[in-house]
Amino acid sequence: MPRDTLPLYLQVKQFLCEKIDSGAWPEGHHIPTEHELVSMFKVSRMTVNRALRELTAAGRLRRVPGAGTFVTDAKPSSGLLEIRNIADEIKDRGHVHSSEVRLLKAETANRAITDALGLDQDAVVFRSMILHFEEGWPIQLEDRYVNPDFAPDYLAQDFTSTTPNAYLMSLGPLDRAEHRVEAIRPTAAVQRQLRISADEPCLLLHRRTWSGRHIVTRAWLTHPGSRYRLGAQFSGRH
Amino acid sequence: MPRDTLPLYLQVKQFLCEKIDSGAWPEGHHIPTEHELVSMFKVSRMTVNRALRELTAAGRLRRVPGAGTFVTDAKPSSGLLEIRNIADEIKDRGHVHSSEVRLLKAETANRAITDALGLDQDAVVFRSMILHFEEGWPIQLEDRYVNPDFAPDYLAQDFTSTTPNAYLMSLGPLDRAEHRVEAIRPTAAVQRQLRISADEPCLLLHRRTWSGRHIVTRAWLTHPGSRYRLGAQFSGRH
């Protein structure tokens, strides 16, 4: 049922989200009451109520009967289920994302890599290493091998403006992914890149992505333990 | 706003969920129209609409304007950090699982805990600490707070024969869970329990579980980084 104008309850949601995202309403802030929003938007209370109810279900607001509606203290953590690129994740937190390409070349991979990508031994594969920053702080070191059959122009991309994940998804449907999460000690190279000490634990997210029956890419995403959390929500019936 | 009787829209949701879960309405089934549900439950259309809208948001129904409402084809993929108990996981690997109960008592929790469980301040909550072994090696330290309203007999259970997770699931439907994964340095207590050194990173899985609108349990699951990996598969569109 597309329409020329956005439904009223979505307009209210949009307004509220902007206030929260911009930081105008910090965590714990007491937002306008339903009655006030009714006056502001000239809509019925049911419409305002729906907007507030949905944002509450989404975890952005917390409502206390008799008291008021407040901005949720805990920001929603990143989705582990969804294959998101780190840039979107950071932007959703209202932070600035930037990245540096540390390596982008073709190389003859070892047996483990070619096997994983379903290629012949000694086949040439693409490799990229990209360091992602959140508000200027290193937040993820992305070490990635890519199947050239799937992305022949991979090396020609500018990965400071788009992420490998976003680029690969634009080429075709990525229909399956496998993740593994580990807590590890950083190697010397990782320590240097992420600017952390040797005793800081790291969260390593290992990801393999399929398109059809072939593996498209295999990535190791290393995060500093002190600056990153991986989150996921599941909802069932009610 | 607890009440003696379940809100009408939840009654409708419950009815629909039972039909779907029992298999009475298979995938793709055309469920009764809003008008029919209005007649069945003697409620207003807005109430029925809310129930259907929320189940659609939860991914259990698919609505087509002008056509009808259908049971979703794809079952919810609990693929990722599935709520498995560690015992099953270890057994699936063909290994021997054992466990030791290190603590099992009622205590007056701090504000953060009672808030999380939706209880009054200074309310008494149940707490358990259980150490799980795989082939005799410590593999998980489970520190858990439980809402006594949901599991009044929690303290009387024998958690060497059944896990807290399995017990809680037997009491009622756990319909929502939130996970967070971190890489952390072990505390002194954790080092001792898991028999690891101070420089060994640990994987901390933080889990909150809901039943209806109340949090049932909050658990911290700490694994030694060298002996544990968290795996997950996810298929679907992007």
Added chain:
DNA sequence: TCGCCCGATTTGTATAGACAAATATATTAT
């Protein structure tokens, strides 16, 4: 027979009003 139009059905959004329940605030009594 095939295609088109019109009406019936179904979902999507929106309103105004109502009462209940939980909380906060002000008032009163001790």
Added chain:
DNA sequence: ATAATATATTTGTCTATACAAATCGGGCGA
């Protein structure tokens, strides 16, 4: 001053109604 009480505020649920938009089905005409 403190405690108990009354009042106002705020959220939660529910109803009856209305119109819009999308789809489906049948009848009509070429």
